[in-house]
């Protein structure tokens with residue numbers, strides 16, 4: 001049985017999907033870092049849903065290939081600069097969760113570059129289309145930028161970056177989720193960038209009367225969102241969210257049946 005929400009919940013909580021679990025990937029990358037730092041050229045680690053094959057090309061240059069248990073490669077991550085030593089657990093966890101399965105060898109991503117950019121939440125201003133002269137798309141947050149190319153997501157900071165080559169028929173939603181994870185790994189300070197939509201607009205209701213709608217949404221780069229009754233409510237709650245980023249409810253919890261009195 002499905003229960004539709006009777007009305008929008010009014011508590012200042014907001015909704016956010018649960019993050020992809022990544023403890024296996026975190027442990028795998030730590031094992032890889034340990035092996036490569038002690039002189040190994042190559043190291044394999046299996047996690048649920050895939051395997052990582054890491055190679056060192058110097059102290060600040062790694063390549064990590066992600067394969068399905070069937071042996072198909074779904075992505076190749078090149079970590080360079082200081083990023084090589086840092087965690088990319090979000091990125092690889094998202095690759096394993098989103099990668100296509102059971103495709104023919106040589107299949108390429110099918111995504112449209114603009115659609116990937118528009119479906120990302122880690123962007124300073126989602127309304128702005130950052131289409132570049134060469135046809136690629138740029139998505140940026142303070143501290144890092146990402147260039148979306150056909151089958152390649154290339155993210156950089158001033159100190160290094162991650163270049164992710166996607167193998168297989170990746171769609172735009174899956175590529176956007178991975179692109180968000182790449183920027184979250186590279187720019188931790190940009191994980192909670194909030195903005196509110198402009199409140200206050202007129203509309204005509206079913207009987208033709210002119211009505212005023214003051215509602216305003218608060219959005220965050222972590223995918224948290226909240227429907228405010230007006231813009232000051234949305235702004236207040238966005239600030240509350242930045243101060244308490246881990247206090248959130250999932251939409252399923254938010255839409256639980258209301259207790260009748």
Ligand SMILES: [Zn+2]
Pocket residue numbers: 191192193220221222223224241245
């Ligand atoms: Zn947030």
